[in-house]
Amino acid sequence: KQEVTQIPAALSVPEGENLVLNCSFTDSAIYNLQWFRQDPGKGLTSLLLIQSSQREQTSGRLNASLDKSSGRSTLYIAASQPGDSATYLCAVRENTGKLIFGQGTTLQVKP
């Protein structure tokens, strides 16, 4: 049974810092991995999608990497801003299409 874990559960950093969020999964037979952002009281916004054959994806200040063999993905946020404060969720998609989420990392960026 696939399990997705995100560490840390919460993170507080000063504005301008570069930071890394971690996601690990127990079964490496995944189809793709997706990072989402969730603001309080809102739905999920897709940030980056990495297919199983890819190693990384970049969008602006965000970079996500995938190491399928070790069951790990990281989300790197460069030069963090207060507007980056949110909960970040990773989800792995199995070959059946099932999408399994981690518990999320709640990020606070202080001005």
Add this chain to the structure above:
Amino acid sequence: EAGVAQSPRYKIIEKRQSVAFWCNPISGHATLYWYQQILGQGPKLLIQFQNNGVVDDSQLPKDRFSAERLKGVDSTLKIQPAKLEDSAVYLCASSRGGGGAFFGQGTRLTVV
């Protein structure tokens, strides 16, 4: 392209009452998901449809929850009767082929 639409946005009901949520996925998306998200936790999959067939409903409490996706487009999730522990946000998402999933704004259910 229109996103995933959900209604209502908010619902407050008393325990033992029934409630229904509606989802309209992105046009052309064959896969539709319903998730339950309890405050402070990650979303938990309730049911996954491929067109109008159920792919996975292993975590759906079938004694009180039901879902359908008639004609492989819109979907409805129902709870009858509701319990206090059903208070959560119910999220609908859709995807096409090997692409990513897109989520609606969710329905916040409060059971009192």
